[in-house]
Amino acid sequence: MSNAATTAPAPAPAAPPPVEKIKIKVDGREVEVPKLLPNWQGKLEPTTMLQAVQLAGGEVPHYCYHPKLPVAGNCRMCLVEFGTPMMGPDRKPVLNEDGTPKIAKSVLPYEPQTPRGAIACATPISPGMELYPNSPATKQMREAVLESLLINHPLDCPICDQAGECKLQEYSVEHGQASSRFVEAKVHKPKAVDLGPRIVLDDERCVLCTRCIRFTKDIAGDDALGIVNRGSYNTIAAWKAGAFDNNYTLNTVDLCPVGALTSKDFRFKMRVWFLKETKSVCTSCGTGCNITIGSRESTIHRYEPRDNDAVNGPWMCDSGRLNYKWVAREDRLKEVLVRGAKAGWGTALKEISAKLATAPQGSVAVVASARQTTEELYLLKKLAAKFDALTDSVARNGEADKLLVSADRNPNRTGARLTGVASAELGLNLPRIAAGIANGSIKTLIVFGEDVTKHGLGGDLLAQLDTLIVSDILPNATTAIATYLLPGCAPAEKRGTFVNVKGRLQKLMQAVEPKGDARAEWEFLLELVPHVTGQSGFKSIEGLFNQMAQEVPAFAGLEWAKIGDTGVTVQI
């Protein structure tokens, strides 16, 4: 990443062209809406009835429509009664006696007494159009669609994972009938179908909206899913048993409006209404997909993508989504250890402060991790600056894909660079640190979140140090020989920010409590760093961030409170 190229100020955006608007009526109320709005690909297209009703503050219930998928128009739940201005033979509007335009309601051509609805998801609006999303005719159409969807549905909500976040449940309550007149035998379809390594399908619950098929084909670029059989026996299926195995399959579980597609990881584990929802960011790669952490008490039960058009849209990859189990590992570091013996935070931090206070210039080096928060990196850099210490981090690369996964598997390499902990290429200083230890000039090594024995600083070399200060979350060869071992926190256990590969600065919020004696790294660094450097002034994550924003040029002008749920873009 070139600084010169990326820090150049962006050209001032040209004034946007005026938005052409049209006037329509929604339930009798006149509203003005843009003539064109972005479609699922962000391309401007004529505004649809559904978008117009949303802009008017209303809602049109729907199953198959999704703003980020191609329109299918198959569920018919969004049928809306409507009318258009009547035109005379002279192509001029016909007026009522009071001068208002006469509206011709859409009716069945062969049965003019019966209203004919249009699917709001795919029908463009036109000037003077009147939409009736709450008329008796519209309600009757919705009720009928719901009845059709329910006649063959197993009605197994009590044992269904979707219960509580199911559109079939919600719309049935809002728009459905209280009892069924269906007296025929239900259609039976395959249950517990193993679609792929992470997905199980209950075909009887499926409403055949095809969101999963469209996502898989048009977004994930995989033709794995389709429909087999015909009519009421239509069944979603993978082309081969278990073939639904791309890295985005779990998005179909989110997209599925009912309980048909379930995550093998989550199913039968937790009722969704017990879950606490915490806004956070996935830390599995440099993309930084926005997530909602679903947790109960101190256990994480699932990650779900959280909409952010600047980063991940509504999607996330399966590997990132499932990368939370290590948080609950039994061997998590839970105790502060001083020379292998259990100690308290106070004792350890006091000893470390004392040691560092007398450390000569150049005798300390810091290896931080680009998986730490920006605030932690900032504090470590501050600490390092006191001794003019060498600092660096460790590169972590993989293969990028076409959708979200970044080749950079460190979630905060940009943060490491912006705070000055590392240069654009991570790991350049590691050989210099190794040489410093070898020649005895470096006596104290501070390692956060990395097993340096795998990165050129082997156990023999580390044995030459006077002091090895290590903070980590899980045990490794470095933590095993630490003089001071400080147990840290998983991202889901703390607050802070990450800066993704494109310069999006985003907040993590704390979902669960740290394990044992573990503490958020920024928190204990906030105690340690002022002791050593003599500077102080901040006590909270908010204060820490705001202080950092004043010192790191890329963050100039930012305040914790002003970073929204979807983050802000900084100049990188």
Added chain:
Amino acid sequence: MPEQFKLILKHADSPGYTPDLECYARHGGYEALKKALATTARDLADGKKLSPQEVVREDVKASGLRGRGGAGFSAGLKWSFVDRRSGKPIYLICNADESEPGTFKDRQILHKDPHQLIEGMIISCWANDVKLAYIYIRGEMPHGARLLEKALAEAKAKGFLGKNILGTGYDLEIYVHRGAGAYICGEETGLIESLEGKRAYPRIKPPYFPAVLGLYMCPTIVNNVETLCHVKHIVTMGPAEYAKLGTPNNTGTRIVSLSGDVMKPGYFEVEVGKVTLGQLINDPNFGGGLRPGRSLKAVIPGGSSSKVLKAGEVFKLNRKGADGQMTKVDVPLLDLPYDFDSLQGAGTMSGSGAIIVMDDSRSMVDVLANLSEFYAHESCGQCTPCREGALWLAKGTHRLAHGEGRKQDADYLSHIAQNIQGRTICAFGEAASWPVLSFVKKFKDEFEAQGAADEAARGKAARPNQH
């Protein structure tokens, strides 16, 4: 005495007539193509100039030709909707997926006179600047597909097809594509999807009108086999002469498929509107009447999806008097002229031209159960009301037809059908619901009596046994 008027089927059934090019040529084949290709530009009164292709398109419009597939829409108008400015290729597809129950007219042409269709297609393609066309033939007609393949090869060998047709510089390829056996493939956008190699799910309109976003998202014309054959005759006869066949707004001839309880079921080509429904059923030249001792009960006039007509019904139709004034006149069922507008006036349609006659031996409950089973089997299942409703109707009618009916089933079935029509992606919703709505409405006594009898036999069980 009403008689057939054989225009399309002029030669097909004559002894010794074979489906090869040599025989077709001996009977004047491909002369219309030569005539069409020799069309000259035409100057209009308003100073505009029509290209030769536009002239043929105008002639088809002027002929009043209406689509013979089912909807009866003006063929010339359909052509005029084609987006000719998109810069994309224009495709023409011949819909040979004849599958409306009771319909067996296109197969006569395909099996006996394939070159007539091909000639009509080449003319239509030329007139619409089409360079690539398809014949989508029903999978159950392998013989027809083989005959078409052979006929296309023959036409190509003679220079009627392929590169530089008859030295005019016009290129056209026609491919035969066999369907895999689904009624919905006859729906034009379902057909297009199927031709693209996908499941035949009809497309939503808007935005996917074939004239703009059809095959491979290019402007596309989809015409029925019989319709395309008529184009050849319009060129041969000239539009004015052609329009004299039939009746105003219902021009030309059409092939009627007559089946059910008549003495002489079969196909008959008649001038549109010149023959009545009663004549088609009873005249010795056509159906030859009912079986001895039987009386007429009902007629399905335009393929199984059209609304049933009941014996003895009288319809109020608009008629233009000698003074040009429109008046309402009473027309009994059997006096209905067999044309698009009269049948529409009677609340039904002439559809695919398939008349199914039912005499008093038929149970309307059984007939409807049969029809509903067909539509449940053929619903593609794409959109909710039809997917779930068609099978629901089939189950309900089956129950009623098998001794497990209820008195309220008549209303029950009607309500279900009402929730389908007009709410689906394609007209299959109407096709599945109209038989139910019309049968139950017109024969309600029979449906209620059946339900009541079943209830009595069961001892008034509140609910029928579930299947």
